Amino acid sequence: MRINKFLAECGVASRRNCDKLISEGLVTINGVVCGLGAEVDENSDVVAVDGKRINTVKKYSYYMMNKPKGYVCTVKDDKDRKTVMDLLPLSVGRLFPIGRLDYDSEGLLLFTNDGDLCNRLLHPSNEIPKTYLVKIEGYLEDTALDKLRKGVVIDGVKTKKCTIRIVDETKTHTKYHVTVTEGRNREIRKMFLTQGKEVKFLKRIKIGDLGLGSLNRGDVRKLTNEEVEYLKNV
Secondary structure, three states: OEHHHHHHHOOOOOHHHHHHHHHOOOEEEOOEEOOOOOEOOOOOOOEEEOOEEOOOOOOOOEEEEEEOOOOEOOOOOOOOOOEHHHHOOHHHOOOEEEOOOOOOOEEEEEEEOOHHHHHHHHOHHHOOOEEEEEEEEOOOOHHHHHHHHHOOEEOOEEOOOOEEEEEEEOOOEEEEEEEEOOOOOOHHHHHHHOOOOOEEEEEEEEEOOEEOOOOOOOOEEEOOHHHHHHHHHO
């Protein structure tokens, strides 16, 4: 088994972050620092990350958080900022977040130690829809909204088609539900900037058909068996 897949299945981190740990020389197999393409025998090899032995996971766990603003979605932050891990009860054991919400965003965030599910939900080819509540000052003309729906160029690459609908309008602001199928860094904020609008509030409210429900800001709950099964088949 590839070392990054093994680490992800052991609940160390997502495969992408496991690759980073390997690149930084923090992963050893039988005491020897390994490279990105290394293979591991999960039945006999001894794997360690930063000197700590990694054991296979006997049971997978799945949790949902309503992430508040002011937290970063990493296991450890090099700038010593608060991370979403600080909000997890100690009783949940070693988990890692699936994907990210930026520091100023809030909403639905999933945690697991199931590397295969994490990879499935994050892989671009699966195009799993994610819906956000977006607030801007003022409003956008229909022509601007149509441009966003059809795709705009950010960071030199055109975004995929998305759905946008107005959910609230006042004299001072407009709120939208925006559904995208990509996971690019700060994608929605950058999309609206192309039309001259800064996003004032951003909250992820759904992944596929899985929503936050009545979960309060900062709270965490275990996913039901039905919800886990849905995510495995979405």
